[in-house]
Amino acid sequence: MAPVEQQVSNPLSTARAAEPRHFDAVILSSFGGPEGQDDVIPFLRNVTRGRGIPDERLEEVATHYRANGGVSPINAQNRALRDALETELRDRGVDVPLLWANRNWDPYVADVLTECNDRGYRDLLVLATSAFSGYSSCRQYREDYGMGLEELGLADTLHVEKVRPYFDEVGFLTPSVEGLRDALAKLRERTAEGPLEVLFTTHSVPDTDAYASGSERIEFEENSAYVAQHLAASRWIVDQLGDAMDGVNWQLVYQSRSGPPQIPWLEPDICDVIETLPESGVQGVAVVPVGFVSDHMEVIWDLDTEAKDAAAEAGIEFERVATAGTHPAFVGALADAIEQRLGTETAPPRVSACGQGTWFDNCPADCCTKILRGQTEPRPTVAQTPLDQPIAVAMDEQGEVIYR
Numbered sequence: 001m002a003p004v005e006q007q008v009s010n011p012l013s014t015a016r017a018a019e020p021r022h023f024d025a026v027i028l029s030s031f032g033g034p035e036g037q038d039d040v041i042p043f044l045r046n047v048t049r050g051r052g053i054p055d056e057r058l059e060e061v062a063t064h065y066r067a068n069g070g071v072s073p074i075n076a077q078n079r080a081l082r083d084a085l086e087t088e089l090r091d092r093g094v095d096v097p098l099l100w101a102n103r104n105w106d107p108y109v110a111d112v113l114t115e116c117n118d119r120g121y122r123d124l125l126v127l128a129t130s131a132f133s134g135y136s137s138c139r140q141y142r143e144d145y146g147m148g149l150e151e152l153g154l155a156d157t158l159h160v161e162k163v164r165p166y167f168d169e170v171g172f173l174t175p176s177v178e179g180l181r182d183a184l185a186k187l188r189e190r191t192a193e194g195p196l197e198v199l200f201t202t203h204s205v206p207d208t209d210a211y212a213s214g215s216e217r218i219e220f221e222e223n224s225a226y227v228a229q230h231l232a233a234s235r236w237i238v239d240q241l242g243d244a245m246d247g248v249n250w251q252l253v254y255q256s257r258s259g260p261p262q263i264p265w266l267e268p269d270i271c272d273v274i275e276t277l278p279e280s281g282v283q284g285v286a287v288v289p290v291g292f293v294s295d296h297m298e299v300i301w302d303l304d305t306e307a308k309d310a311a312a313e314a315g316i317e318f319e320r321v322a323t324a325g326t327h328p329a330f331v332g333a334l335a336d337a338i339e340q341r342l343g344t345e346t347a348p349p350r351v352s353a354c355g356q357g358t359w360f361d362n363c364p365a366d367c368c369t370k371i372l373r374g375q376t377e378p379r380p381t382v383a384q385t386p387l388d389q390p391i392a393v394a395m396d397e398q399g400e401v402i403y404r
């Protein structure tokens with residue numbers, strides 16, 4: 001568990017909180033995935049529209065889905081998460097409908113916005129299945145809704161906000177702590193006293209995305225909110241394990257790179273690292289997909305197939321830790337975050353287990369900006385704090401919030 005002094009909200013977390021308000025509905029918002037062989041190519045075209053992903057990469061990724069019957073596990077996982085969260089909210093007496101929408105597959109964001117409008121839901125709270133700051137993980141969700149509203153002519157009718165990135169929630173990190181403890185115990189049984197390695201893994205992104213993540217007004221480790229948050233989450237998980245980490249090295253690695261080879265993405269790649277582990281005598285590797293919330297295709301293919309094969313090739317033992325999925329601690333943390341936005345009487349304080357304070361409810365306008373090819377300005381976006389408004393960037397030693 002987090003140290004006791006972290007169990008209360010701090011001034012930075014409070015300064016970054018939006019005023020609690022009424023929402024007519026919560027929309028669990030995700031990536032989406034194909035549900036059969038015929039969906040695979042249309043889905044991949046949706047994902048890569050205007051992104052310059054080479055055709056060979058698309059064909060390669062298609063084979064991952066094809067091998068699984070053309071079905072991504074992600075939709076079933078999101079249905080399960082929606083059901084679990086719906087039950088949790090009902091058990092808490094929080095009366096708010098929970099809908100589900102995707103960026104790249106049915107049910108699409110625009111269709112769900114239309115449905116909300118038809119049902120008279122005007123104030124909507126988006127909850128993304130992504131825990132970290134970053135263009136793909138946070139801002140793009142705000143753009144999905146900004147563009148959807150504009151397309152439908154509903155920008156003045158519907159009001160959309162988004163739940164903050166929740167990478168620093170105890171409830172999000174707990175499943176990884178439990179899973180890593182089990183994985184290390186299993187590896188110990190199979191490797192006697194030899195050194196072990198823990199690889200925390202997340203989606204690689206182009207360097208330009210990584211260094212644009214967060215706001216330029218805030219300083220981050222490695223100059224990247226995306227990298228800094230993953231490092232903080234990984235360190236916190238390691239700290240919780242205590243003695244179980246004796247003789248165990250850890251590092252943050254990246255997976256699922258795409259895009260043309262001449263464009264730099266975050267490194268090192270997980271499989272490249274696994275290859276070199278025998279050189280330092282490592283006998284077993286535990287892989288923690290800290291960057292993902294469910295065991296979707298990028299987890300079961302890139303880790304359970306490719307990384308596992310790389311470990312076998314290197315002659316070392318392999319364990320992959322489960323993602324948060326529908327773990328009760330995670331579902332509870334998501335329900336807490338919703339209650340905080342609604343301002344219910346039972347809403348717990350905002351607690352950042354591994355950051356200086358929780359992230360912004362409404363991201364600064366300069367957060368994770370990305371101008372896509374053929375554009376001259378950022379796309380329409382919801383749920384942000386205008387540029388001319390100061391933001392809470394840090395907290396000094398006296399606990400005073402610094403604005404910039």
Ligand SMILES: CC1=C(CCC(=O)O)c2cc3nc(cc4[nH]c(cc5[nH]c(cc1n2)c(C)c5CCC(=O)O)c(CCC(=O)O)c4C)C(CCC(=O)O)=C3C
Nearest residue numbers: 031033047051061072073074130136137203258296297298
């Ligand atoms: C940061 C990040 C997350 C984590 C945050 C989050 O969870 O949102 C994530 C999640 C996911 N990515 C997924 C799938 C894909 N991502 C692709 C492409 C890309 N991802 C990127 C980044 C991320 N992606 C980027 C910078 C690209 C390049 C093109 C672009 O800028 O858009 C491509 C195109 C082909 C390829 O190049 O691989 C596919 C098929 C699935 C679904 C898995 C399933 O079906 O179970 C999920 C959950």
Ligand SMILES: [Fe+2]
Nearest residue numbers: 136203256298
């Ligand atoms: Fe992706």
